[in-house]
Amino acid sequence: xxxxxxxxxxxxxxxxxxxxxxxxxxxxxxxxxxxxxxxxxxxxxxxxxxxxxxxxxxxxxxxxxxxxxxxxxxxxxxxxxxxxxxxxx
Amino acid sequence: xxxxxxxxxxxxxxxxxxxxxxxxxxxxxxxxxxxxxxxxxxxxxxxxxxxxxxxxxxxxxxxxxxxxxxxxxxxxxxxxxxxxxxxxx
Numbered sequence: 001x002x003x004x005x006x007x008x009x010x011x012x013x014x015x016x017x018x019x020x021x022x023x024x025x026x027x028x029x030x031x032x033x034x035x036x037x038x039x040x041x042x043x044x045x046x047x048x049x050x051x052x053x054x055x056x057x058x059x060x061x062x063x064x065x066x067x068x069x070x071x072x073x074x075x076x077x078x079x080x081x082x083x084x085x086x087x088x089x
Numbered sequence: 090x091x092x093x094x095x096x097x098x099x100x101x102x103x104x105x106x107x108x109x110x111x112x113x114x115x116x117x118x119x120x121x122x123x124x125x126x127x128x129x130x131x132x133x134x135x136x137x138x139x140x141x142x143x144x145x146x147x148x149x150x151x152x153x154x155x156x157x158x159x160x161x162x163x164x165x166x167x168x169x170x171x172x173x174x175x176x177x178x
Contacts, residue, residue: 038131040131041131042127042130042131042170045130045170046170048155049155049156049168053157053168061155064153064154066134066150067138068142081134083134085155
């Protein structure tokens, strides 16, 4: 799996990221990793659910990992939660 | 496992739910399930991460499930994403 198969979730609408996931699978990827941190974690779950319920019904969730990352902010280091969801078809 | 071991994540501050999780474990639970839906999903991940990084360091994430639930709204049925995180120690 290359980094090409990773979709990073930000603040755009859910459907933008769903399109990215669907495109990866349609281009032949057997596995797509959805990554998000902080408040975007909820959106990451939405992206996975919409992708598999409406677009790629044979897709499965293979693995879900959560963790904590340190990020630099104006006021020093801060912890942020992260999620990685691996989808396969 | 009884329903007593479930912590539902809502809109309160993260530490309120961390306290609920820590209390469950301190009361002898070997497993606590953290459930959330919609935008509270990000907070659920925060609760798990803070609980195991700062308070119950022997706790592990045993399982994470995501899914979709239908909820009734003013404008009819709507889909909402859900997460269930099982912690053990």
